[in-house]
Amino acid sequence: xxxxxxxxxTLTLGMFFIFVGQFKITPKFFPDVHEDMRREFGRVNxxxxxxxxxxxxxxxxxxxxxxxxxxxxxxxxLVLIPALEEQHISPHTHNKLEKxxxxxxxxxxxxxxxxxxVYTNIKTxxxxxSITGGTDIxxxxxxxxxxxxxxxxxIQSPHLAxxxxxxxEDGKKLEGESGELVCVKPFPSMPVNFWNDxxxxxxxxxxxxxxxGIWNHSDFCLFNPVTRGIVMLGRSxxxxxxxxxxxxxxxxxxxxxxxxxxxxxxxxxxxxxxxxGNERVILFLxxxxxxxxxxxxx
Numbered sequence: 001x002x003x004x005x006x007x008x009x010t011l012t013l014g015m016f017f018i019f020v021g022q023f024k025i026t027p028k029f030f031p032d033v034h035e036d037m038r039r040e041f042g043r044v045n046x047x048x049x050x051x052x053x054x055x056x057x058x059x060x061x062x063x064x065x066x067x068x069x070x071x072x073x074x075x076x077x078l079v080l081i082p083a084l085e086e087q088h089i090s091p092h093t094h095n096k097l098e099k100x101x102x103x104x105x106x107x108x109x110x111x112x113x114x115x116x117x118v119y120t121n122i123k124t125x126x127x128x129x130s131i132t133g134g135t136d137i138x139x140x141x142x143x144x145x146x147x148x149x150x151x152x153x154x155i156q157s158p159h160l161a162x163x164x165x166x167x168x169e170d171g172k173k174l175e176g177e178s179g180e181l182v183c184v185k186p187f188p189s190m191p192v193n194f195w196n197d198x199x200x201x202x203x204x205x206x207x208x209x210x211x212x213g214i215w216n217h218s219d220f221c222l223f224n225p226v227t228r229g230i231v232m233l234g235r236s237x238x239x240x241x242x243x244x245x246x247x248x249x250x251x252x253x254x255x256x257x258x259x260x261x262x263x264x265x266x267x268x269x270x271x272x273x274x275x276x277g278n279e280r281v282i283l284f285l286x287x288x289x290x291x292x293x294x295x296x297x298x
Contacts, residue, residue, distance in 0.1 A: 081105065081114050081117065081118065082114065082257065082260075084117075084121075085114070085117045085121075086260045086261075089121070090120075090121040090122075091121065091122050092121060092122055092123060097122065097123050097126075100122075100123055100126055101126065101127060102126065102127040102128075102129060102144065102146075103118060103122070103126055103127070103128050103129065104129050104130075104131060104143075104144065105128070105129070105130050105131070106130070106131050106132070106133075108234075108250070108253075109130070109231075109232040109233065109234060109250040110128075110130035110153070110155075110232075111153065111250070111253070111254045111257070112152045112153035112254070113254070113257075113258070115128060115150075115152045115153060116152070127144065127146060127150065128150055129143055129144030129150075129155075129156065130143070130154075130155045130232070131143035131144065131155065132155060132181075132219065132230070132232050133159075134217065136191055137187070137189050137190060137191065138189045139159070139162075139187070139188075139189040140159050140162075141158065141159060141162045141164050141181065141183065141217065142155045142156075142157060142158045142159055142162065142164060142230050143155060143156070143157075143159055144156060145157045149227075151224070151227045151229045153231060154224060154227060154229030154230060154231050155229060155230040155231075155232065156229055156230075157228060157229070157230075158230070161187050161188055162183060162187055163183055163184045163185040163187075164181060164182065164183050164184075164230075165182055165183075165184055165223070166178075166179040166180065166181060166182075166221050166222060166223045167179050167180045167182050167211065167214075168180075171211055171214075174222075174223065175223050175224075175225040176222070176223070176224070176225045177222065178220060178221065178222045178233055178246055178247070178248070179220070179221065179222070180210070180211075180216055180217075180218075180219070180220070180221075180236050181216075181217045181218075181219040181220070181221045181232075181236075182211060182214050182215060182216050182217065183214070183215040183217065184214055184215075190215070191203070194206075218235060218236050218237050219232060219233075219234075219235060219236055220232075220233040220234050220235065220236040220238075220239050220246075220248040221233055232250065233247065233248030233249075233250045233251060234248030234249035234250040234251075234253075235248070235249060236248070240268065240270050240281050242270060242279040242280055242281050249268070252266070252268045252283065256283075256285075261288060261290070262287065262288055262290075262291045263285050263286065263287060263288070263291075264286045264287070264288050265285075265286040266283060266284065266285050266286065267283075267284040268281060268282070268283050268284075269281070269282055269284070270282075
């Protein structure tokens with residue numbers, strides 16, 4: 001291997017191992033790796049372990065080192081990028097990142113503001129790619145295509161062998177409107193059955209109940225008819241439909257997440273008027289103590 005290469009293996013429990021150069025996989029589980037990034041971890045042909053758990057806040061110096069050694073491709077679960085943004089970290093001020101080509105994001109929809117942060121604070125000409133798929137299919141339905149342009153808030157294109165479409169509730173193909181993400185043809189990594197499901201009932205109920213014979217991934221999406229890009233709007237089983245205006249969880253999070261440090265938690269629910277049938281959406285917010293104190297003082 002003539003130059004440094006970087007691979008990220010993402011596990012369900014939130015562990016990340018970043019391997020640099022030619023290496024023998026010998027992971028180290030040192031709690032102090034978060035704060036004691038020793039010099040030997042960053043050398044070529046050495047293993048650089050990065051152990052991340054949910055809720056842990058990264059320190060700026062660690063990310064400076066991480067992005068400094070990253071070359072070619074860097075992968076991350078979406079929550080890591082907003083963590084950098086929240087701490088006002090601008091990796092490009094500490095590293096040239098000349099060979100950083102691609103940043104892959106997964107785990108939840110990649111909001112438009114994250115595109116702005118990446119291209120302003122990390123690298124102006126990096127290929128920022130959001131991907132969507134699942135552990136159940138061991139693959140992605142859509143993701144990065146280096147031959148296409150990147151459009152803010154969109155996944156570039158379907159992946160090979162994935163005949164995905166956006167469908168309405170009554171099974172009609174949609175473009176420019178939000179609907180269900182479906183795959184209309186079998187694909188190579190499609191699971192064939194569940195354990196302890198000899199008659200296949202659970203399997204069919206999970207994916208083929210809504211549209212018989214068609215794989216329904218229970219994701220809410222929109223296909224842009226102009227760019228041909230795909231906008232992921234969250235899980236369809238978590239969507240709201242007040243008075244026929246259907247929107248997903250991502251559209252709520254994209255607003256709430258702008259108030260980092262002020263809003264600790266949120267809950268969005270629908271409330272229907274039994275007499276008129278009209279529906280409204282109520283957003284409950286748990287505000288931080290600091291925010292409450294500021295409001296009292298004002």
